[in-house]
Amino acid sequence: DTSPRGEGVADDVNGAYDLxxxxxxxxxxxxxxxxxxxxxxxxVVKELPALIEANFPVSxxxxxxxxxxxxxxxxxxxxxxxxxxxxxxAFSPICHPIDCPWGQKxxxxxxxxxxxxxxxxxxxxxxxxxxxKSKQLPTLVDQGSADNFLAEQLKPEALExxxxxxxxxxxLNMQEGYDHSYFxxxxxxxxxxxxxxxxx
Numbered sequence: 001d002t003s004p005r006g007e008g009v010a011d012d013v014n015g016a017y018d019l020x021x022x023x024x025x026x027x028x029x030x031x032x033x034x035x036x037x038x039x040x041x042x043x044v045v046k047e048l049p050a051l052i053e054a055n056f057p058v059s060x061x062x063x064x065x066x067x068x069x070x071x072x073x074x075x076x077x078x079x080x081x082x083x084x085x086x087x088x089x090a091f092s093p094i095c096h097p098i099d100c101p102w103g104q105k106x107x108x109x110x111x112x113x114x115x116x117x118x119x120x121x122x123x124x125x126x127x128x129x130x131x132x133k134s135k136q137l138p139t140l141v142d143q144g145s146a147d148n149f150l151a152e153q154l155k156p157e158a159l160e161x162x163x164x165x166x167x168x169x170x171x172l173n174m175q176e177g178y179d180h181s182y183f184x185x186x187x188x189x190x191x192x193x194x195x196x197x198x199x200x
Contacts, residue, residue, distance in 0.1 A: 002069065004037040018102050019109055025097075026073030027121045029110035038110060041121075044077055045084070063196040067091040067185055068149075069102075071141070075123035075159075082135040086199035089140040089192045091185050092147055096124040096158035124155070127170070128162035139163075139170045140195045142188050144178030 003009070003024035010033040012020035029038035044064075052058055064085050066074035071093025078088035097103020098118050107118040119125050130136060143156045150156075156172055163170035178184040 003040065004043075006037075009037045010034055019106055023069050023102075023106060025069060025103075025106045025110060025121070026077060027107075027110055030117065031110055031112050034110050040073070041077065044073065045081055049084075059200065061086050061200045063087045063089070063200060065089045065091075065192060065196070066093065068154075068180065069094055072097060072103075072121075072123060075139070076121050076126060078137055078139075079123060079126040079130055080120070082130075082137050085137055087138045087140075087196050089142075089195055091142050091188070091192075092144060092149070092154055092180050093123065093141060093156075093159075094154055095141075096122060096155040098122045098125070099158065100153045100155060102153050124158040124162040126162075127159060127168050128165040130168055131166045133167075136166075136168055138195070138199055139168065140192060141170065141172045142184075142192070143172065143174055144180065144184050145174050145176050146178060147180045147184075149180055 003021045010020060016022060024038050024040040026040045026044060028041045029035045062085055064074045064078050065088065071090030074088050074090050075093055078085045094100065094103060097107060098115065111117045141156065141159065143150065143154065147154065159170065160172050175188065178187065
């Protein structure tokens with residue numbers, strides 16, 4: 001899910017899609033009122049896997065994937081916890097949130113004004129620092145060339161530049177004519193599943 005659910009969970013006063021219930025950004029919020037429930041990083045890294053493992057006979061091997069803000073989450077979570085995953089993929093991820101309006105708005109609200117706190121949730125910064133080859137994960141990113149958020153919000157060129165710095169195993173595909181929609185995901189999801197299957 002994108003955000004915590006239930007009564008008493010804070011939301012953007014204007015019901016914006018890019019903050020609050022529409023976008024938790026897969027971080028652990030430190031600022032009120034968000035810090036009471038917006039601990040989506042811990043939910044994905046700790047709570048959800050523990051719940052699944054306690055109730056289903058699952059393999060210890062796992063991969064992670066996401067779309068848009070979820071792609072941002074998949075990238076940052078895997079970069080911070082490489083021992084927990086075998087591979088990572090994303091569709092149209094927010095690659096450099098420190099440098100885009102969506103990310104700046106969310107990080108300021110959830111984490112406050114200290115931009116040092118923001119850095120641990122920025123995939124491009126994390127990937128540039130991920131020089132230990134033993135902790136690098138095979139990473140697949142698909143991005144549509146006709147995505148109306150491409151230049152201002154998503155910034156895949158920053159992730160590509162980061163991968164060159166750390167020699168990270170990133171495969172970034174620019175898919176001609178595709179936008180930000182679920183049709184884009186459905187068009188290439190099979191390739192992502194096949195990608196993950198090679199490592200699980």
